[in-house]
Amino acid sequence: MESSTARELTRQFLQAEMHRYRTSQLVSVRPDEFRKDIETFLHMNDAGMEEFMDPRKQRDLSIKFHWGHNHDFGEFRLEGRMQNRHIDLLAGFMERFRLSPSDFTGKKVLDIGCWTGGTSLLLCALGATVIAVEEVKKYAEVVRYLQHAFGLANLEVLHASLFDCTTSEFQDAFDFVLFAGVLYHVTDPILALRITFNCLKDGGKCLLETYALDSAESVVEYQGPGMLGPGSEEDLNRGGWNWFVPSPAALCRMMGDVGYQDVTVSEVIGARSMAAGTRHRHGDMMRGGLSVRAIR
Numbered sequence: 001m002e003s004s005t006a007r008e009l010t011r012q013f014l015q016a017e018m019h020r021y022r023t024s025q026l027v028s029v030r031p032d033e034f035r036k037d038i039e040t041f042l043h044m045n046d047a048g049m050e051e052f053m054d055p056r057k058q059r060d061l062s063i064k065f066h067w068g069h070n071h072d073f074g075e076f077r078l079e080g081r082m083q084n085r086h087i088d089l090l091a092g093f094m095e096r097f098r099l100s101p102s103d104f105t106g107k108k109v110l111d112i113g114c115w116t117g118g119t120s121l122l123l124c125a126l127g128a129t130v131i132a133v134e135e136v137k138k139y140a141e142v143v144r145y146l147q148h149a150f151g152l153a154n155l156e157v158l159h160a161s162l163f164d165c166t167t168s169e170f171q172d173a174f175d176f177v178l179f180a181g182v183l184y185h186v187t188d189p190i191l192a193l194r195i196t197f198n199c200l201k202d203g204g205k206c207l208l209e210t211y212a213l214d215s216a217e218s219v220v221e222y223q224g225p226g227m228l229g230p231g232s233e234e235d236l237n238r239g240g241w242n243w244f245v246p247s248p249a250a251l252c253r254m255m256g257d258v259g260y261q262d263v264t265v266s267e268v269i270g271a272r273s274m275a276a277g278t279r280h281r282h283g284d285m286m287r288g289g290l291s292v293r294a295i296r
Contacts, residue, residue: 011088013101014087014101015087017125018087019072020125020150021071021146021150022072022073022075023035023074026149027149028149029149031075034073035076038142041141042065042078045063045065049137049138050062050136059241060237061239065139066080066237067079068080068115068116068117068118069086069118082118085118086119086122093209096266097276101126104123104128105126105127105128108129108130108176109128109174111130111131111178112177112178112180112182113182114134114140120143121155124152124155128154128176131158131174135161135162137159140157140159162192165195165199166198166295166296171198172201173201174199174201174204175203175204176205177196177206179192179196179206179208180210183208183246184211184223184245184246185242189254190290193255194259195295197258197260200279202280202282206278208277209273211242211245211272212271213246213250213268219247222243223244251273252265256277259283260279261279261280262277263275263276
């Protein structure tokens, strides 16, 4: 009961922090302009801007714009596909891994796969400096727009893939890597995890959340882009396009194999699992078969 009460208080606190992003707090645009611009994003249905060769083989959510998380802008409210997951996610990490909102204050955070910016905005409100990475251009653009509209000096948005985060400015640079809802969407989870490890400072922590296989065995299920969720091709609102789905035991071993220590992985609840690992110090990993031989 005490844990449940603490989690709810944390959720309420985080929800209140999102009030910083209401139209009354706009800095660079008028409320009427802001609403009109957001509406423009909501009506985007554009494969060309993503430079796809064959849109029929791409994710619906990469072609047609879908808002990610619930957001009350004060004068209007948007319902996101993931509802309040941005708040539940950070509250869950804080409860499970004994973190507090103040642990992010003054810290540098890499937010991988930011979608429409729910977690990035929340981390900024907590006082973190956030580098938000998003591979879908239309979503990167809307988060950049939010950064501009609210005058957020502590948010930088990059239209890039996780696999682009190997250049010098990413190395040994971050106190936290938020790696939520992404691992099962990448074709090379081992390389992806090593990149997050390299991005952290010594002592830094990776907070990971993923679609997970409910098994006690150390196994990974291959799904591939042909296994789709509910929705329709006509409405371009289907989920899916997953690659590899790990069990908690497999995820724990993966994180350890790329260098993480003190790895903790939760049980599977609602087909999802949460994990955390710390980079104590940088060191080498087993390199046989690595898809990028020169990865640091």
